[in-house]
Amino acid sequence: MNISTRDLDAFLALAQTQHFTRAAERCHLSQSAFSQKISRIEAAAGLRLFERSTRLVTLTPEGEVFVEEARRIRSDLRQALIGLQDLAQRRIGRVAVAVLPSVAAEWMPAVIARYRAANPRIKVELFDSLASTCISMLRDGRVDIAITAGEELQEFDCQVLRRERYFLVCRDDHPLAPRRSVTLAQAMGSDMMHLARSSSVRQHLQGQQGVSDAPVDGLEVEHLATLSALIAQGLGVSVVPELTLFHFRRDRLRAIPIRDPQLRRPIVLARPKGKALSIAAQAMVEEVLAQARA
């Protein structure tokens, strides 16, 4: 047995008009084809749904029972299909993104502005979180995609958006301040201040040669804004990736690129492995890629 939406339409049209010819017109069918269709439906149902004399067409009591169910079913199906169309055409939807705070501040304002302009009906959820949080949100399915900098991303499908250079940040009266570039070794020679161990920057630097595990003199902060203020006060220097430099755009601070070519922080776009993105999320990926290329 096989019932189609057009069968339901035909049945309901006849139930309403009580007239084969007019119902057939409404369904864009010849009257004969329509009659056959009703016959097939009745055969499939196993009973007569309409009582017809050549003059009068009425529902049987069983047909009346079926009308209400058919109406509801057709309506549900229509709603479901319309919902799919809306998803496809991005008239509705939702996309959730978890990104590093630096990425959130530097890239996402423009990305989200363009995305909303292109897809005004899609709800965007942005989480600015540290790398470990980004990863767990992605793992738990709380976000569709994540932009992070961790290394332990084998469980996801990843693509590197950019390999960021690091910069030495110091005050203008620091010995290295006039340099156009420095090496990591040179930078470490100064009074270095680190970010907290939990940050992705610290994790990354930790792996490099010549970077000690121990805090130099207890100045180990959580927020880049704090670090920036400490350096401005002349309490030391630090090494930060490019995307965070906006924190350090203040008087007397200098950012000097670190030459070491292997010292790069990969900014990674991660998505659940082997699972397709929603159309809404796919569109978000496009915008992110465009931003990363810029």
Added chain:
Amino acid sequence: MNISTRDLDAFLALAQTQHFTRAAERCHLSQSAFSQKISRIEAAAGLRLFERSTRLVTLTPEGEVFVEEARRIRSDLRQALIGLQDLAQRRIGRVAVAVLPSVAAEWMPAVIARYRAANPRIKVELFDSLASTCISMLRDGRVDIAITAGEELQEFDCQVLRRERYFLVCRDDHPLAPRRSVTLAQAMGSDMMHLARSSSVRQHLQGQQGVSDAPVDGLEVEHLATLSALIAQGLGVSVVPELTLFHFRRDRLRAIPIRDPQLRRPIVLARPKGKALSIAAQAMVEEVLAQARA
């Protein structure tokens, strides 16, 4: 766009198995035909519902949205169709009947017994009501059929089940008691007691020649059992139709057929005009007809 139940089945089978070949088997289709079917469904929906590599088949986020709706819709449709089958096979259903009290007492016990034996799952509702109530219940759709004796039945489809003879009921010491039959005129000569005007019997007799409109001496009762007791007491005689005779089966009472051939009470099976009966009601009609023929 046209979606069928088999399309839903195919979609849901693939959603569950995540494997074209196995889902195709479940749907009794070749793997190729199945693949095409999924493609058509996706084309109809306007978007990709499954993400496939040759090794792995998974739902897209949009597909996941659709799964739940599809499941519900398919289940609703199945329920509706199964319900129809049940109605057709009289596994479920309901039939309501309004009948005259005399018919209720004489015919319906046997009718209902046979009906229940044949259709154990169908709920039977029986109303024993006077003619006017039977008619209004039928008119209001509170019952499927009515068995009554009124004359004003043009608004219904009717068929006469039987034309009842009338009987003179008297005590054995009444002058007419020994007769094998009497005429209506002879009966009216005695001290006649009538039923209340509202009864169908009175309404019918009223139209006959020689029957006066006025109560003879104020003995005008509503219930046949009362009438029976009055006659047994020797307070008079009465004229009643055959189906009510069971009230008068007591010592010293005699029921004598009235010869007048035109004096017959038609027992009528009435149903809504131009409206088909439910299958359950149709089966009840069959039983009633069988009873009336007996």
Added chain:
DNA sequence: GTCAATTACGTTCTCCGTAAGGATG
């Protein structure tokens, strides 16, 4: 190399339209 989905192609069958048939008022 194997497994699995897609594509190609010929066949079958469903569905539709034209036209004739039949019933009803």
Added chain:
DNA sequence: CATCCTTACGGAGAACGTAATTGAC
């Protein structure tokens, strides 16, 4: 006799199966 549903029949397109192709592991 006019209206309207049903049946008959032929054709077009959809759906299916077999088999070849492509792609992933």
